Amino acid sequence: MSVSVQEADFDTGAEIAALSAGRDDVGAVATFVGLVRADKLAGSGDSVQAMTLEHYPGMTEKALAAIEAEAGQRWTLLGTRIIHRYGRLLPGQQIVFVGVASPHRGDAFAACEFIMDYLKTRAPFWKKEDTPQGGQWVDAREADDAAAGRWAQG
Amino acid sequence: MSIKVLYFASLRETLGYSHETLTLPADISSVGALRSHLASRGGVWEALGEGRNVRAAVNQDMVGPEAPVADRDEVAFFPPVTGG
Numbered sequence: 001m002s003v004s005v006q007e008a009d010f011d012t013g014a015e016i017a018a019l020s021a022g023r024d025d026v027g028a029v030a031t032f033v034g035l036v037r038a039d040k041l042a043g044s045g046d047s048v049q050a051m052t053l054e055h056y057p058g059m060t061e062k063a064l065a066a067i068e069a070e071a072g073q074r075w076t077l078l079g080t081r082i083i084h085r086y087g088r089l090l091p092g093q094q095i096v097f098v099g100v101a102s103p104h105r106g107d108a109f110a111a112c113e114f115i116m117d118y119l120k121t122r123a124p125f126w127k128k129e130d131t132p133q134g135g136q137w138v139d140a141r142e143a144d145d146a147a148a149g150r151w152a153q154g
Numbered sequence: 155m156s157i158k159v160l161y162f163a164s165l166r167e168t169l170g171y172s173h174e175t176l177t178l179p180a181d182i183s184s185v186g187a188l189r190s191h192l193a194s195r196g197g198v199w200e201a202l203g204e205g206r207n208v209r210a211a212v213n214q215d216m217v218g219p220e221a222p223v224a225d226r227d228e229v230a231f232f233p234p235v236t237g238g
Contacts, residue, residue, distance in 0.1 A: 034238055053237065054163050056230060059214035084237060096238055116238060122216060124230075125237025126163035137164040140207075140234030 001072065001080050003064040005055060007087040010097055019079045019101040026078050030108035031099040032116050038091035041131055048129045053086040053095070056124035060084070067118045071100070074114065075107035082115065084125065114151050121148040155180065155225045159192075162232035165208065168201045178223070185210045186219030188229060202231060209234055 004010075012033055020026040038047040068080050079101035089095060098115045102108040127138040155178045166172050182191050189210070193202040202208055211230040212221050223229060 055237070056160070056162055056211070056214070056232070059211055059230070062214050063216070120238040121235065123237050124162065124211070124216075124232060124235050126233065127236045128163070137233070138236045140236050144238075 001068055002082075003061055003068060004083045005057075005060050005064070006083065006085060009085070009094060010083045012094070012097060015081055015083070015097055015099055019081060019099050023078070025103060026101045027103045028105040028108040029099060029101045030105065030112040031097065032112050033094055034096035034116075036089045036091045036093050036095060039129075041133075044132075046132045048091065048131060050088055050090050050130040051095075052088045052128045052130065052135070054126045054128070055084075055086045059124050063123045064119065067115055067122060070118070071111045071115050075102065075111045076104075077102050077107065077111055080111070080115070082119070084119070084123065086125065088130075117144070117147045117151060120144040155182075155223075157188075157223060157226065158228045159188075160228065160230040162230065164233050165201060165231055168198055170198065183223055184219065185212060185217055185221045185223055185229065188223055189219065189231065192231075207234055208232070 016029055016031055019029050036051050040047050064082050068082060071080060077100055081099040083097040085095055098112055100108045100111045121144055128135050129138060157178060158175050160173045161169050161171055182188055189202050193199050208231055210217055213228050
C-alpha cells in the first residue's frame with residue numbers, strides 16, 4: 001500500500017514488478033497508466049502543447065490514501081500503488097499510475113477501476129492546458145461523477 | 155476565531171490570492187456561511203457566490219456547506235477536480 005505525489009516520471013515496469021516481488025500469493029496484477037493527450041482545440045487546427053497540473057499538497061496524499069484504504073476494504077488486495085505527477089507535462093508523458101495486486105483478476109480489475117474513478121472526482125488535482133492562445137483550465141466532466149457514482153453502495 | 159483559507163487553480167487566479175488568514179465573526183460557523191461571507195466582499199469574490207461550481211475542504215477533507223468551521227481550521231475552496 002503506497003501513494004506518491006511527485007514531479008518525477010515513473011518506471012511502469014519496475015512498479016508492476018514491485019507489486020508481486022518476493023511473494024507467491026499474487027495471482028493477478030491490474031494496472032492503469034494515464035497519459036497527456038494532445039487534444040485538438042475547438043475552432044482551430046491547433047492542439048494542446050503541454051499541461052500543467054496543480055494540486056493541494058497534504059490533502060492530495062490524504063485523499064489518495066483514503067481511496068486506497070477504501071479499495072482494500074471492498075476487495076481482497078495484496079498490494080496497491082498509486083503515483084500521480086504534478087507540474088508541467090508534455091503530450092505522451094505519463095500522469096498517473098495505479099497498480100493493484102490480488103489473488104484473482106476480478107478483484108484486481110475492479111479495484112483498479114474503482115481507484116481511478118474515485119481519484120478523478122476526489123483527489124485535489126487541476127489541469128491547465130497550454131494552447132497557442134494561452135493557458136486554459138480544464139473543466140470537470142459530468143461523466144467522471146457518473147463513473148464514481150456507480151460504485152456507491154446501495 | 156482565526157482560520158486559514160486556501161484557494162486553488164482557476165479560483166486562485168480569479169481571486170489573486172492563494173491563501174489568507176482570517177478572523178471570523180462569531181456567527182460564521184459553517185463552510186457555507188464562510189463562503190457567503192467571502193462572496194459578500196464583491197468584485198472578483200463573487201466567484202464564490204451561490205450557483206458557482208465551487209468545492210470545499212476543511213482540514214484537507216472534502217466537505218459540504220453544512221460542515222462546521224472551528225478556530226485554527228484550514229479551509230480550502232477550489233473548482234471541481236480534474237486529475238487523473
